[in-house]
Amino acid sequence: MKTIVTLRFALFLVFIGLISTSCNKPSKEEEKKAAEFRAFSTSKKFKVISFYADKPVDYDESDNIVKQETDLWAYVKEYIRDDVNFVMDNQVQIEQNAIKYPGTDAVTLMRQFNVGSDRTGAYLEFVDYFYEPLRYKLFEFKENYFILYIDFKGGAKLFSKYELIP
Numbered sequence: 001m002k003t004i005v006t007l008r009f010a011l012f013l014v015f016i017g018l019i020s021t022s023c024n025k026p027s028k029e030e031e032k033k034a035a036e037f038r039a040f041s042t043s044k045k046f047k048v049i050s051f052y053a054d055k056p057v058d059y060d061e062s063d064n065i066v067k068q069e070t071d072l073w074a075y076v077k078e079y080i081r082d083d084v085n086f087v088m089d090n091q092v093q094i095e096q097n098a099i100k101y102p103g104t105d106a107v108t109l110m111r112q113f114n115v116g117s118d119r120t121g122a123y124l125e126f127v128d129y130f131y132e133p134l135r136y137k138l139f140e141f142k143e144n145y146f147i148l149y150i151d152f153k154g155g156a157k158l159f160s161k162y163e164l165i166p
Contacts, residue, residue: 054156
């Protein structure tokens with residue numbers, strides 16, 4: 001009897017493992033999108049050109065003013081606007097140019113740049129305002145630009161558009 005219970009429990013664990021593995025698998029379409037974006041972005045330079053929300057948000061909650069806005073470009077730090085990013089392998093070389101991140105004089109910064117996919121879609125592991133890792137979802141990419149987004153409060157999406165530099 002004890003063997004039957006142990007066997008049932010083992011089969012149950014295998015079943016749960018199979019279900020959880022299949023739920024996390026990306027679709028073939030998302031895997032293809034990630035692979036195409038990886039090829040598209042490698043050995044390319046780009047810079048951020050816009051930052052916006054799909055619906056009005058109060059982006060800066062640290063102030064005492066409640067603003068509901070979709071154009072968020074004013075919140076992009078000057079040193080980020082000045083950056084030129086160059087992708088190679090699984091890294092991005094960030095050329096800081098004239099305006100540098102406070103506290104660093106480095107001309108270039110090296111950070112991770114990983115493209116992949118999971119059950120939620122294609123994603124990009126890139127950097128936030130402080131050059132720390134952040135996972136973005138890939139919204140779209142065309143011949144000369146790409147758009148990433150993160151989920152925000154209230155179901156909003158915050159989009160960052162990057163333009164390729166020849």
